Amino acid sequence: MRRKALSVSAAVLALGLTAACGGGSGSSQSQSSTGPIKVWLSNNPEEIAWGKAMVKEWNAKHADQKVTAQEIPAGKTSEEVIGAAITAGNAPCLVFNTSPAAVPQFEKQGGLVPLDSFAGAKQYIESRSGGSADQYTSPDGKFYQIPWKQNPVMIFYNKDLFKKAGLDPSKPQLATYDQFLAASKKIVAGKAASSAIAPAPTSEFFQSWFDFYPLYAAESGGKQTVENKKATFNDAAGKDVWNFWAQMYKKGYAPQEAYSGDAFADKKAAMAVVGPWAISVYKGKVNWGVVPVPTKDGMPASQVHTFTDAKNIGLYSACKNQKTAWNVMKFATSKEQDGKLLETTGQMPIRKNLASTYSSYFASHPEYKTFADQASRTVEVPNVPNSVQIWQAIRDSYSSAVIFGKTPVDESIAKAASKADDLAGQS
């Protein structure tokens, strides 16, 4: 009996192994097909409100091409859920929350449709987003995402805590690293808050977008971390940024331990690195002001670059009715819908001449005007192979040298750059 059980198990194993060895078969989607489609929306209330209203408007005019919208299913991150859906073949037609950093991976998986294959798509994207669109082209020169909206990150500060620390809340001196350090010292020494600023000191690959990268974009005058398949950040600007943050941690102005809430909202930190989405979140909770991210020697606000924190729209290859999906993409990124997105969420459509296009909105919402100005000087994550691995390599070295001070900055940044060179050069 035992021998037989073993034989049966072996047969099942062999069957499994045989099945495992089989590859997938190719299939092509008709790009001229129209009909009902499904879309996924981000799971924050404002974006859901905008998305549902947009879908309602579309459905009212296109009864035969009904769009069904739902939130991205729960998961550790949206990217993991989308990646799994691509592999399972049940990704929706459109995801209104496609991270630019994940696009190279989704593209490699065969999960995204190159939008250039639709007539006039390239011109549409470039005319809507202007020069910013270049940052979203893939190495093969095609668009696998439509640049949609961004949250240019800046420094939020708590005016009440600044006042308590003896700092002028109407003219905060935060333009240079020295000024930033001096202000931080006053905040912590004066016990206005336990930390001056509390970027997440955790190891997730994307955390560098909210400490290192915005300051590097500013200090370098708008460089990406990888350009022409080579890491750029092992330069004077990169080292200055790492050394600046290393001092913030070493002097105890930024905590090494993660705070399990929102340190800025809870007044545990007097500053935060956030985008315009935060305006509605902190409304009524924090008496805030906003300034551009600091640079070593300071520069006029009109020249400071920062990180986009953008989310885009991807058209996924599992989609049966791709023509409808493309038309919905255009509808959702029209001037009218972009205006509604801005009004509902406060996030900035990646559209050229944003401030002048929606001048009446910014006139009535002056708190958003600063972000609109900043939106014209933003830097996206590089669209290169192994993007997530590169960011993880940067994060690991940064954690070691900057957050925990275990290794010298020069050595760690060189190590991260060397790894980024290797990874960016691979296909």
Place this chain on the structure above:
Amino acid sequence: MSATAAATSRASLASRVLGRQPLGILFAAPYAVFLAAIFAYPLCLAVWISFHDYFFAAPGAQVARPFVGLANYKAVLSDPEVRSSFYHVAEFLVINVPLTVVLALVLASALNRVTRARTFLRVSYYVPYVTASVALVAVWLFLFSKGGMVNQVLGPLAPSPSWLVNSALAMPVIALFVTWKQLGFFILLYLAALQNVSQDLYESAAVDGASRFKTFMNVTVPGVRPATVLVVILATITGANLFTEPYLLTNGGGPDGASTSPVFVMYQQGIEQGNPDTASAIGVLLVIAVLLISLVNRRILERD
């Protein structure tokens, strides 16, 4: 050959293939299929993936997945982060497994003797085991964070950097957490085993004038040896699969990667970075390591 002989031969062949009780296969089949689908197939697939340049692709996508031999194994074995994760989990096991065995056996023996509040105490030890790690981690963060209760009690004796951001202390804290969380389950195993230890042995020890400690060491410990083998092997297997605690308690294997585990690195490489081939190689190495450790444990513990 006569018709009778042919029929006998056929019956004999059927008997050899299907056994004396063919119906038994039918009863065993659901579990065999379950095992094959849930364990055998993924395991075989992981082994297959580990020898190929593999990534997850959309159905129908034309992708090359060439055989790469041992390249993925060479890559992970030469990766310092992977090697560190194995060292970290070894450190975890060295603390967690002995502590689990000692505490579970001592507490089970004590619980076996108490008569008042017995059910309450048993349930109390079991509650952490059935509570979601996420909820318990929140409590431990409250206890062991920089401004947490433990540091407030310790005052000037509190470690700096604090527990969870201290490279030397992060993994021991995780090991303590896991020991505490799983203790209830192992206490139950020992409580069951203690019921099988003959009372005659305790009475003989008492007659011989043995102290409580000597009775425990010479009667209880040998009496529950089979349970100890099981506890050691189960604690090793669950410990080697450590993931949730480094992910949540030390925020992704921190500080500075001091509490990463092989499964955490598998998650990073396989799911976050889209490299299931190297992740599978780590998984296969981990399975082999756990099998070897379990085998050695069994040999040592079952030795008379």
